[in-house]
Amino acid sequence: MRRASLHRRRIREYAGCCSTMFGLPFAFNPPVLTHLPPTVLPQCLYSLNPHGRKRKANTREAGDMTPVTIDAPVDPPLTRLVDLPVNSVDFHFDVMCPFAYQTSVWLRRVREQLPLTINWRFFSLEEVNRAEGKKHAWERAWSYGWSMMRVAALLRRTDMALCDEWYEIAGRSLHAEGRRPHDPEVARHLLAELGLDPVLVDEAISDPTTHDEVRADHDRVISAGGYGVPTLFFPTDRGEHCLFGPVLIDPPQDEAAVRLWNAVTAWIEFPHLFELQQPKTPQHHQAITESFRPYLDARDWVSIDRGKLITFAPATRPDDEQAPR
Numbered sequence: 001m002r003r004a005s006l007h008r009r010r011i012r013e014y015a016g017c018c019s020t021m022f023g024l025p026f027a028f029n030p031p032v033l034t035h036l037p038p039t040v041l042p043q044c045l046y047s048l049n050p051h052g053r054k055r056k057a058n059t060r061e062a063g064d065m066t067p068v069t070i071d072a073p074v075d076p077p078l079t080r081l082v083d084l085p086v087n088s089v090d091f092h093f094d095v096m097c098p099f100a101y102q103t104s105v106w107l108r109r110v111r112e113q114l115p116l117t118i119n120w121r122f123f124s125l126e127e128v129n130r131a132e133g134k135k136h137a138w139e140r141a142w143s144y145g146w147s148m149m150r151v152a153a154l155l156r157r158t159d160m161a162l163c164d165e166w167y168e169i170a171g172r173s174l175h176a177e178g179r180r181p182h183d184p185e186v187a188r189h190l191l192a193e194l195g196l197d198p199v200l201v202d203e204a205i206s207d208p209t210t211h212d213e214v215r216a217d218h219d220r221v222i223s224a225g226g227y228g229v230p231t232l233f234f235p236t237d238r239g240e241h242c243l244f245g246p247v248l249i250d251p252p253q254d255e256a257a258v259r260l261w262n263a264v265t266a267w268i269e270f271p272h273l274f275e276l277q278q279p280k281t282p283q284h285h286q287a288i289t290e291s292f293r294p295y296l297d298a299r300d301w302v303s304i305d306r307g308k309l310i311t312f313a314p315a316t317r318p319d320d321e322q323a324p325r
Contacts, residue, residue, distance in 0.1 A: 090233035096145035106251035144182035150210035178294035
């Protein structure tokens with residue numbers, strides 16, 4: 001604690017010269033720097049000589065705010081010490097996807113702890129996995145995931161929060177409770193649970209422009225090279241940064257949720273970092289199947305991943321178990 005206090009005092013003394021040290025067009029806010037880890041703070045008290053070796057900043061009296069003159073630019077990565085936090089994300093989902101639902105649970109937990117804006121967007125697994133010769137989702141009177149997203153699109157026009165609430169209750173009913181929100185009658189009932197008019201289901205389906213909104217969001221992911229959900233878009237100074245994932249079955253809570261958020265958003269710094277994946281063992285597949293059990297019991301479709309049919313082991317019932325030998 002004593003060492004940390006010393007670092008904080010030194011940072012306050014040198015705050016006025018930080019813009020010169022880091023080559024930034026503005027001065028740092030001292031409270032921001034005092035929240036940095038003590039192991040990071042000493043980096044702010046050094047400048048570079050022409051040979052690239054570090055030397056301590058000029059000795060001065062406490063309170064002297066005269067900028068320090070340096071002999072060479074500071075290494076650019078140090079400027080990440082003052083990067084603004086990522087405070088918004090576009091989340092593309094399909095209510096049908098159990099992985100996207102779990103990711104949305106995690107992201108809402110992050111939002112409870114950080115000033116985060118989630119913009120809910122759409123992506124159709126029915127369309128991306130459509131078999132040759134089959135109808136497009138928008139060519140059917142009612143399509144499972146597509147139609148649920150059309151309801152979300154209608155609600156989103158009024159308020160993004162209504163879209164949020166619809167996805168939360170529809171996703172929870174399917175993936176946690178084993179209900180069938182893809183049935184129009186169940187969908188109407190869920191809207192009533194939210195205090196909304198059940199007729200909104202019929203209004204969304206009778207409005208052809210809800211097709212357009214879902215399709216526009218879907219095409220955005222395809223144009224970025226995406227292929228599934230969850231897909232995230234982050235605004236950056238280089239344009240939008242698209243990431244697929246994180247794919248999980250046990251959304252972390254509390255501080256762990258924020259740590260995962262920090263790990264995910266760290267990828268934005270590296271535009272050519274494409275993939276980091278944990279192979280799934282038989283034990284992982286078993287855990288996924290058990291986690292998905294409500295969804296598997298309620299779905300009226302098969303699961304396809306980039307053209308490959310995905311199968312899940314059936315639930316084990318007591319009368320199926322064999323007596324030990």
